[in-house]
Amino acid sequence: MILKVEHSTLFEYDNPIYETATEVRLHPDNNPAAPQRCTSFDLLVDPPATIFEYTDFYGNQVNHFNLLQSHKRVEIIATSVVETGMGHADAGDNEDFFLMDFSCQSRYVHFDQAIRDFSTLFATNTDSFQLAESICRHINDSFIYEPGVTDVHSTSAVVMALGRGVCQDFAHIMLAACRYLGVPARYVSGYLFGGSTPDGRDEASHAWCEVFCGKEKGWIGMDPTHSTLFVDERYIKIGSGRDYDDVPPVRGTYKGNAEEKLTVAVRVSSME
Incomplete structure (x- = not known):
């Protein structure tokens, strides 16, 4: 199947915060030995930030960013297109x-x-x-x-x-x-x-x-x-x-005296 995923995460605060540090694990697995292939991935952050990435110990792709300016909301939108197969995972990682x-x-x-x-x-x-x-x-x-x-x-x-x-x-x-x-x-x-x-x-x-x-x-x-x-x-x-x-989808921390409200929306649709 060819599936599209739209995953929106919105953090809202009742007072301004600053020095936000966030990790995002939303990139679909793209292991060549696995039964799925990620053909596109787009990650948008508002307020805008430079997005970095690394691969963690278990082979998961992690995107991360910092926001140093004062803000009252952070929106993260991940959009992916994935070709999927059956449920047998890769045979590796068996040491x-x-x-x-x-x-x-x-x-x-x-x-x-x-x-x-x-x-x-x-x-x-x-x-x-x-x-x-x-x-x-x-x-x-x-x-x-x-x-x-x-x-x-x-x-x-x-x-x-x-x-x-x-x-x-x-x-x-x-x-x-x-x-x-x-x-x-x-x-x-x-x-x-x-x-x-x-x-x-x-x-x-x-x-x-x-x-x-x-x-x-x-x-x-x-x-x-x-x-x-x-x-x-x-x-x-x-x-x-x-x-x-x-493997939490989004994990982060911030400085500031504020209450946080989290809203998540996910939509998975077929492109076939």
């Missing part, structure tokens, strides 16, 4: 030392007692692909999608206690269970054409998992939020990491 990062606890992925108890439901399955699929299906069947009950800082332990949440939360639960049972798994940030929510609305970024199913199969995308379970050509990958903390 043992690299997989260790995706096999242990992280900021939002905890091996608490609830996760350990949950994981026993799948512990008899010795095939990593079948184990991950079972976990993914169980989360989709058992957890309730409900915006507003969690936030971007909610850990897997919080979501287990609630039994509900959104795509980011379900991804963290799946990561925790897979990793606890010895299957490397990583968090993926991106978009879903036809809706990032179960009722088909494009509201915001989407999140899912990639599970390492052995050197022959490589990384396979699975989405516990949607009943289709497996990532296909509707998905656009931005980047991946240990959990949400490694």
Whole structure:
């Protein structure tokens, strides 16, 4: 598929701020070994700023900029065109030392007692692909999608206690269970054409998992939020990491005594 993504982020402040420093992870993945290709990417910032870029430890492209003058709003508009394929990710990044990062606890992925108890439901399955699929299906069947009950800082332990949440939360639960049972798994940030929510609305970024199913199969995308379970050509990958903390769409800091209001709008459309 050929998909266009328009992602708008607006920060508004009730008093002037200054010395804003912002990182943006909105550039679609463009790994030659991956099943998608980013054919164009445009990033606009208002107030205007010089935009720099670097590649982080996990291979994600990061754009960043500073605003030193006084301002009361910052608008970031990212527009991308992406050719997508099926959900098998690249077979690389499988060295043992690299997989260790995706096999242990992280900021939002905890091996608490609830996760350990949950994981026993799948512990008899010795095939990593079948184990991950079972976990993914169980989360989709058992957890309730409900915006507003969690936030971007909610850990897997919080979501287990609630039994509900959104795509980011379900991804963290799946990561925790897979990793606890010895299957490397990583968090993926991106978009879903036809809706990032179960009722088909494009509201915001989407999140899912990639599970390492052995050197022959490589990384396979699975989405516990949607009943289709497996990532296909509707998905656009931005980047991946240990959990949400490694690939937030926008992260920044500022100086000033002001309350911040954030507005995000996402639109994914087909160009075919």
